[in-house]
Amino acid sequence: MTVFNRPxxxxxxxxxxxxxxxxxxxxxxxxxNLPFGVFRRAHGAEPFRGGVAIGDQILDLAAVxxxxxxxxxxxxxxxxxxxxxxxxxxxxxxxxxAALRRALFEALAQGSALEGALKACLVPQxxxxxxxxxxxxDYTDFYISIYHATAIGRQFRPDNPLLPNYKWIPIGYHGxxxxxxxxxxxFPRPQGQRPGAAGPTVGPSTRLDYELEIGIFIGAGNPPGxxxxxxxxxxxxxGLCLLNDxxxxxLQGWEYQPLGPFLAKNFATTISPWVTPMAxxxxxxxxxxxxxxxxxxxxxxxxxxxxxxxxxLNVKLEVLISTETMRAxxxxxxxxxxxxxxxxxxxxxxxxxxxxxxxxxxxxxxxLATGTISGPAESSAGCLLELTRNGVQPILLPxxxxxTFLADGDEIILRGxxxxxxHPRIGLGECRAAILPART
Numbered sequence: 001m002t003v004f005n006r007p008x009x010x011x012x013x014x015x016x017x018x019x020x021x022x023x024x025x026x027x028x029x030x031x032x033n034l035p036f037g038v039f040r041r042a043h044g045a046e047p048f049r050g051g052v053a054i055g056d057q058i059l060d061l062a063a064v065x066x067x068x069x070x071x072x073x074x075x076x077x078x079x080x081x082x083x084x085x086x087x088x089x090x091x092x093x094x095x096x097x098a099a100l101r102r103a104l105f106e107a108l109a110q111g112s113a114l115e116g117a118l119k120a121c122l123v124p125q126x127x128x129x130x131x132x133x134x135x136x137x138d139y140t141d142f143y144i145s146i147y148h149a150t151a152i153g154r155q156f157r158p159d160n161p162l163l164p165n166y167k168w169i170p171i172g173y174h175g176x177x178x179x180x181x182x183x184x185x186x187f188p189r190p191q192g193q194r195p196g197a198a199g200p201t202v203g204p205s206t207r208l209d210y211e212l213e214i215g216i217f218i219g220a221g222n223p224p225g226x227x228x229x230x231x232x233x234x235x236x237x238x239g240l241c242l243l244n245d246x247x248x249x250x251l252q253g254w255e256y257q258p259l260g261p262f263l264a265k266n267f268a269t270t271i272s273p274w275v276t277p278m279a280x281x282x283x284x285x286x287x288x289x290x291x292x293x294x295x296x297x298x299x300x301x302x303x304x305x306x307x308x309x310x311x312x313l314n315v316k317l318e319v320l321i322s323t324e325t326m327r328a329x330x331x332x333x334x335x336x337x338x339x340x341x342x343x344x345x346x347x348x349x350x351x352x353x354x355x356x357x358x359x360x361x362x363x364x365x366x367x368l369a370t371g372t373i374s375g376p377a378e379s380s381a382g383c384l385l386e387l388t389r390n391g392v393q394p395i396l397l398p399x400x401x402x403x404t405f406l407a408d409g410d411e412i413i414l415r416g417x418x419x420x421x422x423h424p425r426i427g428l429g430e431c432r433a434a435i436l437p438a439r440t
Contacts, residue, residue: 008102009102010032011032011423012032013032013422013423015031015032015109016110017031017054017108017109018108018109018112018115019057019108020055021055022108023055026425027055027425027427028417028425028426028427028429029053029055030055030425030426031105031109032280033427034053034054034104034277034280035239035276035280036052036133036274037053037130037273037274038085038086038130038132038273039051039058039130039131040128040129041123041129042127043127047084048131049061049082049084050081050082050085050086051128052081053125053274053429056126057125058122058124058128059104059118060121060122060123061081062082063120064082064118065079067117067120067121069107069114069118070103070107072099073096073099074100074103074104076092077096077100078100080092080096081100084131085133086134086365090217090218090220090364093219093235097279098279129184130182130273131273132182132271133217133271133275134217134365134367136177136365137364137365137366138362138363138366139177139269139368140366140367140368141172141174141175141213142346142351142368143171143372144344144351144370145343145344145370145371145372145374146166146289146343146344147343147374147376147380148372148373148374148382148383148386149162150162152386155385155389166345167291168296168298168299170302170350170354170355172355172368173260175261175266175369176266179268179269180270180367181268181270181271182270182271183270183272183430183432184273184432184433185268185270185433186435186436187246187267187268187433187435188435188439189208189435189437189438190204190205190208190248190263190264190268191204191439192263192264193251193263194206194254203438205251205264205438207248207385207391207404207405208247208249209249209384209406210247210319210383210384210412211246211247211371211383212317212382212383213244213370213371213372213382214241214243214315214370215242215271215368216237216352216368216369217237217238217365218236218238218352218365218366218367219235219236219237220364221236221361221366222236224359224360226356227301227358227359228352228353228362230304230307230349234348234349237352238277239275239276239280240275240281240315240428241271241276241367242272242429242430243270243367243414244270244271244412244431245269245371246269247265247385248263248265249405251263252264252265268433270432272416276426281426283418283420284314284315284418284419284420284423285311285314286310286312286342287309288307288308288312289343301354302354307349311347312341312347313341314341314418314419316340316419317373317382318338318413318416319337319338319339320334320335320412320414320415321336321413323409326399331399333413337379338379339373339374340373340375341370341373343374343375343380344370348368372386374386384403384405388404388405406435407435408435409435411432411435412432412433413431413432415430416429
């Protein structure tokens, strides 16, 4: 049964690291965070290996494992986390994850006897390149932001924006995991069929869009046929990342009925390189999104008092755009919108409980996405389809350029962070990718 990770010593806001950069105000990766990723030095032929972000550095877990600094459960976690993907660590489950987090926290804290040994295991983040954190076997994209679903539904069904099932089950579909890439990637503009007056034509998408989402990495999975109950769901979450599930709206409008998105969604999905453990987010827990009294109460397998009281997370999110013109003139990226995970209609635990309720087996390294996250204000829209009202309301940029949908050379940057009085800021890092011209 899930026991929420009540704040412990690893959340103590008074603790500082012996690494000065981790103690700076506004630092994304203080000692209370300790997210995991997979990296290698940008110049060299060393293999990818697991690492932990601390300040502006990466603690190289392969180097830590070679130094044989930890034993017991923490040592087992270090060895599993030192490999070229985090799957081996993910599958060990929450007991090992917790032991590793405590050991790293103590070792990176001021006064640690391991300071000298661990300094030799640090790699500057700006000297590293990143790989996907895990081997992702399967990918499910949900649609659980009610503000987004209502705004989009209203564009196409003004009198009935939400379909009858929306408030009863978390809506989702299976995506393609092979085209998930890590932050920093560039990809060509997708091509596909679009409707035309004389019949469909094939060509580059003219309505390319981003989608602001959060990804949920699954740790230990479940056997086929054995549903994961809501009370146990969070024991299967290794951590969260930022996720941009790009969408070609013109292709999507032509192909999505009756089975849902296909080529409009499978060409690229981008995730941030860092996976923030659920334990690091414990101080930022929040109640589930309040439901109007007219909304149905979730069915018993999707409802518990504990999940309703503390199953949500206060994660602030931003979307920024950097165009070729902006970069040529050394202008900062332009803020398009801000949103918050508090506005999700279903909690992460509910997604897992529903996903497995029919006996579906989740596997280590699987990723579940929230779907586009939007808020009630126009400025909190999580995609251009919503922000520009289906291309009718262009966005004016500081350069004099405007956008209804994305142009070649545009780079989209997602950022996420958690803030609360009395606690250090916890960053989810950045998720960025740029659009190349379509291939001929």
